[in-house]
Amino acid sequence: MSIFGSRDVAAEPAAAAESVPAESVPAVPAEPAVPGRPAVPALSIRGLGKRFGDVIAVNGIDLDVPVGSFYGLVGPNGAGKTTTLSMATGLMRPEMGTIRIHGIDVWQHPLEAKRLVGVLADGVRLFDRLTGEQLVTYSGLLSGMDRPTVAGRVADLLRMLDLEAAAGTLVVDYSAGMTKKIALACALVHAPRLLVLDEPFESVDPVSAANIRDILTGYVRTGGTVIVSSHAMDLVQRMCDHVAVISAGRVLAAGTIDEVRQGASLEDRFVQLVGGRRHAEGPEWLNVSQDLPLETP
Amino acid sequence: MVRHLLALRFLVLKNTLRRSPWQLVGVIFGAVYGVGLLGGGLLGLIALSTQPAEVAGTIVTLGGSLLLLGWVLIPLLASGVDQTLDTLKLRTFPIRLNTLLLGLFVCGVLGVPGVVTLLLALATAATWWQHPLVALAAVICALVAVATCVVGSRMVVSLSSVFSSGRRFREVAGLIGLIPLVLAGPIIGYFTAGIGGGPMGDFTALANALGWTPFGVIWAVPAELAAGHYGLAAIRFVLGVGVLLVATLLWRRGLAVELVTPPHTANRTSAPGKLGFFARLPATPAGAVAARSLTYWTRDPRYLRQLVSLIVAPALMIFYSILFNSLGYLNAIGPIVALVLSLAIFSDVSYDSTAFASHLSSGLRGVDDRLGRVWAIAIFAVPVVLIVDVVSVAFSGAWALLPGILGLSIGLLLSGFGLSSVTSATVVVPVPAPGDSPFKAPPGAGFSNVASTFATWGILLLLVLPEIVLFTIGAATGQAVWGWLTVLVGVVLGTFYLWLGVRRGGARLDARGADLFENLVRHA
Incomplete structure (x- = not known):
């Protein structure tokens, strides 16, 4: 995974990323979603890494988004979704790794690559x-x-x-x-040929969301590619045909929806992969029914 | 609660500075500058004690008025006021208005400018050390004066943001309404300039006049005491305290309105299909950038504020020409306006904030970005400068100088555009965020803005040195050929610098646009 094309990559970040290899990344088949289409993915990410100070935001991500796919990117808060998408669309310089859009390297030929992409940044x-x-x-x-x-x-x-x-x-x-x-x-x-949408459904009303979904589905049907990041598992499961689960800057699972969810619902599978679910009620002082007298102003 | 607010302010400041080291550098330099100012002021005030009471009183009143004027005007014109404690963010907490008022006041005193002002004001006691009772009175007056400084600046900003929270025309009205205030100093000067003869006489007259305005009344009390005018001293003191009270009440009113006014109450709608500048400028990427910039020049109060200083500079020159009874000052108006306008796009990308992402992700060429921004300002700046040149010369009557002035102005304008095109693609300066009050200053902004402005002026001065030399020769010899030569050099050299700046700035954006954006995100 040491594909460090960028010239300003120091040896140290490479070591940092490799010391924690993303062993659970399944090999994503670069096969086309629609038979007969060329095998060059709409978006191809290899060995992507980025740190902010001491915090490793993206820690060696490999991802292939086939042409004509509706790709969901899910992960907990702070998983590195926005950072990954920012680097993929030329808004943020990666520390290491390469990103190709329809075969064009985003950081070698930014203007050509960017013309192919539509971005909704969060x-x-x-x-x-x-x-x-x-x-x-x-x-x-x-x-x-x-x-x-x-x-x-x-x-x-x-x-x-x-x-x-x-x-x-x-x-x-x-x-x-x-x-x-x-x-x-x-x-x-x-x-654009590739749409990168970071949290497109946040605070959008249900009717508008359904309209947007129709537009996007039609766009994919005619050969366009969509990547959406979202927290709404139900939505991703219904809308997307591919999904990648990202946590702590690494890909935990990626592939078609059915491959990733393995029979369970996407939400259960997500919680299982990511962990961190707590079964606890709030602290006692948050219990409003306590017999605290209301202070009269 | 007040202590809590104060702790909050310093915590926010600390964390902001940790996030962007350059702002820390700004604050440190500001502090060093403040200490230098303080040292100089202290020595001066002690030295004054050897002078006759009348002279000392004049100087203290003048200096004090200037200080108070600065506190009230600088937030409006240049730096904005430090709003680490944003009233909008404190709205949801159950804090009593008076507590909030006191908290904001204490926070205002305990900044670098506040502390420097406090120490300087207290040092006026040293001027009167030979009269212990007067010195004691000076200490009390100093405290009132410093409170007036802090409250006055808060009041002006609070009132202006109340004005500017409404519809757009009210925003503009708020800015325009401030202009008379800005010009108050020169106007007062005008009415008093005629009195007395000789430079010290002028100063005495000015100090006498200022001593009866809200700016100087409290500073004049010790001198009256020293002169034995106890009744007058008492009247001035009461007036001074009254000024503080009125300012406090006005600020309190402004704050109360601010607390219950949502940030966006306006509802500005135009008919669909009305594309404004987008329909009028060419449908090219650079044309679109120009249309966007022009729309912002007319709609965004932060841009409008830059135009206010455009009115102030000529007004000051007119004031000087009246004060010193020389029309020569009028000739400087054109070049000064050119200077201000040429550097107005110097922080253009910083004003975009993270909206710059749309330029970055659309694959816009850096050159088109630069070209569009220069285009937008040139559309109004070039005619304005040429008209101002001709009109100011018409008043001064120095027609022989006109070609030289035109050449110098054009040189300044074009070279400045080129220079700004490089700087705004290179550095991110702390500016008020989009939608924020144009009078809000991020921490450390005051100094880093002044520093970068002076650095840019220095470079610009070097770039237009040939025009300056030619103009000076022309003015000294009175031969017309030098003036026309200035025009030629101004146009040719200026165009060259503009071309170079757009090229270099564009290339820089292409290469480092993402790093610039990361910087913008950090400042957002």
């Missing part, structure tokens, strides 16, 4: 003093599309995501769910 601001319509238009124009194409697509996206009424409202005044949706529109507008 915990990142938007240019929220623009109106929703302006923001999506901006994303389209940044990717170098011409004005009529952008205008048509922006109208389509706003309609599909139920944002037409809010098209002229500043994004800063959007609710959390609407903000997610407009960010998704920004990721979709240049018709």
Whole structure:
């Protein structure tokens, strides 16, 4: 797993990552999800590692996302999902490892690779003093599309995501769910071949979530590839065809949903893989029914 | 509770500084600078004790007024105010308003500027050591004055954020409403400049006038005592305490409103299909960046604040030209405006904060990013500078100097754009986050902003040295050819620096964009 293409990799981080090898990583077959498609994965990650100070956030991740797959990335809080996706989309420089998108190395040829990807990043601001319509238009124009194409697509996206009424409202005044949706529109507008969505369903209402799911499923059916990170196991189990479980910066299991869940529900399998479930009630002082007199103000 | 708030403030400060060492460097340099200022001030104040009481009183009143003016104005114009304890975040806790007020006040005193001000103010007692009773009064007045400094700055910021929490036009109105306040000093100066003759006479007159304004009234008390005017001293003291009380009440009102006003009460909507600048600028990546920047220049209060200093600089020059009765100062307005505007995009990426991710992940070429940002500011900066040049010369009447002034302004503007294109792709400076009050300063911001601004000015000065030399020769010899040569060099050399800066800055973004973004995340 010592594929250290980056020139600024010191010997020490490599040793640190190798001392804790990801022994439980099953070999992911790089076979195409749809028979007859080329075997170059939409996203291929090899030996990815990243530290923040003393904390190892990503500790030797290998992952292959086949073309045309709907890939779920699940893991507990702080597992390294966002860090992995940030490095895969060129937002964060990996300390070691290589990332290829449709065979193009993201860190050797960033501009070419980035044109193939649509990104919805989590915990990142938007240019929220623009109106929703302006923001999506901006994303389209940044990717170098011409004005009529952008205008048509922006109208389509706003309609599909139920944002037409809010098209002229500043994004800063959007609710959390609407903000997610407009960010998704920004990721979709240049018709990428790979969609990387970090927590796309967080705080989105059920109806919008179902609409988004339909859009994504249709996109996958026509040959697009989607990676979503999520905490909602049910959703991943129903929506995705592949899944990877990540914990403490390593891949614990990866493959098709059925391969990973091994007959159990994804949630049970997840808890079993990751561990850390506690069967305990809260502390005694949190017990409101205690006969504490209410202080009168 | 107050102690708890204070502990919280220092804990937050410590953790923030641990996260970004450069801010720590900023704070340390700020402290060193403060100590230097303190030492100089102390020596000066002790030396004053050998002067006649009248002179000492004049200097103390002038200095004190300046100090208080600085406390009130600097947060608005330059650095913002340290809001380590964000009132918005404290809203959910059951803290009494008066406790919060006291807590914020103590936190304000116990910062680097607060401590330096306190020690300096107390040192005014040393000026009067030959009159122990006056020295005692000076100590009491100093305490009132320092409290007024801290409360005054909080009051202005609190009121301005109350103004700016509403709709956009109110944001703008809040900023514009501050301008008269900003110009209060020069205006007072104007009305008093005519009195008295000679430089010391001017100062005495100014001190007399300031001594009856909210800024100087408390500082003038000891001198009145020393002169034996007990009645006047008592009146001034009462007025000074009154100023503190009024400021406190205003701040309390502002804080009370802030506590119950949600951060976004505005609901700004335009009709669908209205793309604004996006429809008017070319549909290229660089054009889109320019349209986005222009939209922010008109909508984001943080950008608008940079334009306020644009009005202040010429106003100061006008003030000087009246004070010293020389129209020559007016000629400097154009180049100063060019300087301010050229470096206004110097922290552009820092203002983007993590929204810069959309540039990074879309595969936008660095050159297009740089070009778009320069384009946006050039659209209004170039005409503004040219008009200001011509208008200011029209008032000063120095038409012979116009070509030189134009050349210098163009050189400054273009070279500054080039320089800013490199710096904003290289360094992340601590700025208020998007949506925050434009008057909020991250810790250590004051000094690191001043330091980086001066460093950038120094480099810019070197870049435009040829224009400066040519302009000076032209002004000294009075030969028109030098002025026209300045225009030529300004345009050619400026364009070259602009081209170089956009190229270098763009290449830097392509190569190190991800590292810049990581830095932005750390500051977010």
